[in-house]
Amino acid sequence: MNQIKKQVKHPLDDLLRIDRIPHIWCPGCGIGTAFSSSLIAMRESGIDLEKTVMVSGIGCSGRGAGYVNLDSYHTTHGRAIPFATGMKLANPELNVVVFSGDGDLFAIGGNHFIHAARRNVDLTVICVNNFNYGMTGGQVAATTPLTAKTTTTPVGNPDTPFNLPLLAYASGATYVARWTILHTRDLTESIEEALLNRGFSFVEVLSPCPVNYGRRNKENGIDSLKIYQDRTIIRNDAQPWELDIDFDRGIVLGKFIQTERPTCTDRYDNTCRPKEFIEGEKGLE
Amino acid sequence: MKPAVLTGEHFMTGDVACAEGALAAGCRFFGGYPITPATEVAEHIAGRLPEVGGTFIQMEDEIAAMASIIGASCAGVKSMTSTSGPGFSLMMENIGLAICTETPCVVVNVQRAGPSTGLPTQGAQGDMMQARWGSHGHYDIIALAPSSPQEIFYLTIEAFNLSETYRLPVLIMTDEMIGHISERVVIPEAKKIKTVSRPGPKGRKDRFKPFEPGANGVAPMAHAGEGYHIHVTGLTHDERGYPVMTVEAQKAMMAQLMGKIQRNLDDIIRTEAYRLEDAEVVIVSYGVSARTSLAAVDEAREQGIKAGLLRLITVWPFPEAQIRNLAKRVKGFVTVEINLGQIHLEVERCAAGKAPSFLVGHPGGTIITPERVVEALKESF
Numbered sequence: 001m002n003q004i005k006k007q008v009k010h011p012l013d014d015l016l017r018i019d020r021i022p023h024i025w026c027p028g029c030g031i032g033t034a035f036s037s038s039l040i041a042m043r044e045s046g047i048d049l050e051k052t053v054m055v056s057g058i059g060c061s062g063r064g065a066g067y068v069n070l071d072s073y074h075t076t077h078g079r080a081i082p083f084a085t086g087m088k089l090a091n092p093e094l095n096v097v098v099f100s101g102d103g104d105l106f107a108i109g110g111n112h113f114i115h116a117a118r119r120n121v122d123l124t125v126i127c128v129n130n131f132n133y134g135m136t137g138g139q140v141a142a143t144t145p146l147t148a149k150t151t152t153t154p155v156g157n158p159d160t161p162f163n164l165p166l167l168a169y170a171s172g173a174t175y176v177a178r179w180t181i182l183h184t185r186d187l188t189e190s191i192e193e194a195l196l197n198r199g200f201s202f203v204e205v206l207s208p209c210p211v212n213y214g215r216r217n218k219e220n221g222i223d224s225l226k227i228y229q230d231r232t233i234i235r236n237d238a239q240p241w242e243l244d245i246d247f248d249r250g251i252v253l254g255k256f257i258q259t260e261r262p263t264c265t266d267r268y269d270n271t272c273r274p275k276e277f278i279e280g281e282k283g284l285e
Numbered sequence: 286m287k288p289a290v291l292t293g294e295h296f297m298t299g300d301v302a303c304a305e306g307a308l309a310a311g312c313r314f315f316g317g318y319p320i321t322p323a324t325e326v327a328e329h330i331a332g333r334l335p336e337v338g339g340t341f342i343q344m345e346d347e348i349a350a351m352a353s354i355i356g357a358s359c360a361g362v363k364s365m366t367s368t369s370g371p372g373f374s375l376m377m378e379n380i381g382l383a384i385c386t387e388t389p390c391v392v393v394n395v396q397r398a399g400p401s402t403g404l405p406t407q408g409a410q411g412d413m414m415q416a417r418w419g420s421h422g423h424y425d426i427i428a429l430a431p432s433s434p435q436e437i438f439y440l441t442i443e444a445f446n447l448s449e450t451y452r453l454p455v456l457i458m459t460d461e462m463i464g465h466i467s468e469r470v471v472i473p474e475a476k477k478i479k480t481v482s483r484p485g486p487k488g489r490k491d492r493f494k495p496f497e498p499g500a501n502g503v504a505p506m507a508h509a510g511e512g513y514h515i516h517v518t519g520l521t522h523d524e525r526g527y528p529v530m531t532v533e534a535q536k537a538m539m540a541q542l543m544g545k546i547q548r549n550l551d552d553i554i555r556t557e558a559y560r561l562e563d564a565e566v567v568i569v570s571y572g573v574s575a576r577t578s579l580a581a582v583d584e585a586r587e588q589g590i591k592a593g594l595l596r597l598i599t600v601w602p603f604p605e606a607q608i609r610n611l612a613k614r615v616k617g618f619v620t621v622e623i624n625l626g627q628i629h630l631e632v633e634r635c636a637a638g639k640a641p642s643f644l645v646g647h648p649g650g651t652i653i654t655p656e657r658v659v660e661a662l663k664e665s666f
């Protein structure tokens with residue numbers, strides 16, 4: 001009896017706002033797994049957590065910022081990246097992690113994503129891709145597979161979804177990976193690498209939304225996980241243009257890009273600041 | 286290398302004076318997007334910020350510009366953006382975020398004629414109600430209206446000070462004429478410029494509640510990276526910053542957001558009177574229109590009309606009490622503004638039938654001449 005009563009601590013308790021649990025995520029939702037992978041990676045990476053900030057937009061995934069026991073900002077729909085850009089440029093010492101959904105980051109916020117990647121702003125962007133707008137009840141997203149059913153494409157999606165890693169690569173991201181919430185170990189490792197990578201780093205996490213996406217596409221939570229197991233191929237050397245979302249042909253997972261180039265802040269300091277200013281700053285140290 | 290405060294006498298445009306005012310106030314982050322007639326604010330500060338340790342970024346649009354300055358402010362850096370009508374419209378949602386999250390920042394609107402693309406190079410004062418109500422929901426806002434490059438320099442400093450004191454976005458509602466006119470601007474020595482910075486938290490980090498009002502009714506502000514582990518959201522929240530989806534929480538938060546302004550109206554509201562002591566008719570005006578109204582007052586007096594001018598330096602919150610008091614003793618009001626009746630509606634509301642209220646308006650593109658104002662005074666009274 002005593003043992004049952006004894007409160008069991010979750011290994012991530014110190015990184016969670018325990019006073020905000022229970023969270024809003026539905027049973028079978030994948031966001032929690034993507035979120036805990038992110039927290040584990042933050043801890044394992046050894047980055048200074050007191051200088052680490054989580055920024056989210058709006059959506060089920062966007063609630064991530066509300067549960068992390070670090071400085072955290074829950075902004076407006078689609079605007080987590082420009083908010084994070086201002087924060088990072090204002091204080092380059094901060095590790096700024098954007099945790100948000102596919103609709104938030106790639107439909108309403110798509111323009112911000114490509115520009116932050118182009119500038120190589122030193123951010124880590126984790127996108128929970130559940131192929132739809134979960135929070136508003138399951139509408140079509142820029143990531144919904146062709147012909148999939150959603151509330152606003154009741155007979156099937158007529159449009160082609162984004163290949164997010166290709167978009168990130170083409171825009172200039174210096175770290176690009178894709179995993180599913182079934183591949184937690186790889187996912188956590190990738191997020192850790194992304195956190196340590198200096199530059200714009202992007203990790204896409206395929207994640208079930210059984211309540212809204214699954215229900216309309218004859219896919220319960222377990223089915224989604226089976227699909228993530230059976231219809232995925234890990235190919236770290238795959239070319240970004242081979243990464244279309246097509247469950248019939250199989251979905252390629254892996255770490256696709258890890259490269260170095262000067263960050264937005266590096267370039268600004270070197271190009272825009274007068275030499276005397278930089279030397280003066282150094283002199284002060 | 287130039288200092289942050291360009292002490293001395295200059296000949297500069299309102300836009301440039303605005304940028305210099307921001308630097309003198311301690312602004313060290315600017316997220317912008319070009320738009321006539323505000324572009325020169327961004328262009329000027331783009332060259333100046335990197336030499337004083339600040340950062341300029343031209344964002345991909347005004348939505349991003351506004352989001353970026355809120356992010357920068359949350360990181361502890363005073364921040365600003367500038368725009369005109371179309372960009373102001375795009376900034377509205379995030380202006381609401383800054384209000385809800387009590388994030389200090391300054392937004393400059395160098396107004397041009399709208400709606401839509403309107404007259405891009407020609408001035409107007411048509412965004413005054415948008416400044417008041419443009420973001421969704423109910424809220425209080427502070428908006429200042431300078432009437433010269435010299436004044437825009439000082440009011441930009443004032444805008445930062447108010448925004449740091451009360452933790453909210455402060456709007457500078459100027460116009461193309463003031464933005465583009467070149468005049469003498471005297472910049473005092475840095476030590477003579479009063480600047481205010483938001484107070485930080487004191488006491489135990491684990492007990493800190495980021496939205497618990499301090500002694501002056503405004504919460505001290507912790508920044509990202511200071512170890513307070515704060516949560517900040519645009520959802521309705523409690524003093525811890527945690528979302529609470531109840532009617533009671535909404536009431537409490539709104540009382541705090543509005544109360545910090547309503548309790549301090551005397552500190553916030555600034556107006557200037559010209560020949561008002563014995564005036565029988567009161568011209569109410571602001572920005573460039575207040576300038577042209579000055580000549581109208583003198584001319585009207587020459588012609589035997591006892592006119593005076595109440596110049597609004599703070600347009601929002603509106604100086605209600607002043608209009609109410611004047612309404613008890615004057616023959617009437619004439620509001621002069623380059624729109625078809627916005628602040629006029631406020632004057633009419635506050636005069637509350639005690640004195641008639643007339644509009645001298647114009648749909649935009651040019652100033653309202655003193656002659657037109659005098660004509661209107663003669664017709665109305």
Ligand SMILES: Cc1ncc(C[n+]2csc(CCOP(=O)(O)OP(=O)(O)O)c2C)c(N)n1
Pocket residue numbers: 058059060061062077100101102103104105128130132133134135136141
């Ligand atoms: C400007 C604006 N438009 C629309 C909404 C409504 N809205 C809230 S969440 C959301 C979609 C979220 O989708 P996604 O980012 O994929 O997150 P998910 O819920 O799927 O995790 C929308 C459209 C909003 N909050 N703000």
Ligand code: SF4
Pocket residue numbers: 024025026028029030031060061130134135208209210211212213
């Ligand atoms: S609606 Fe979908 S995405 Fe949102 S919490 Fe539920 S399962 Fe997850």
Ligand SMILES: [Mg+2]
Pocket residue numbers: 059101102103128129130131132133134141
């Ligand atoms: Mg989604």
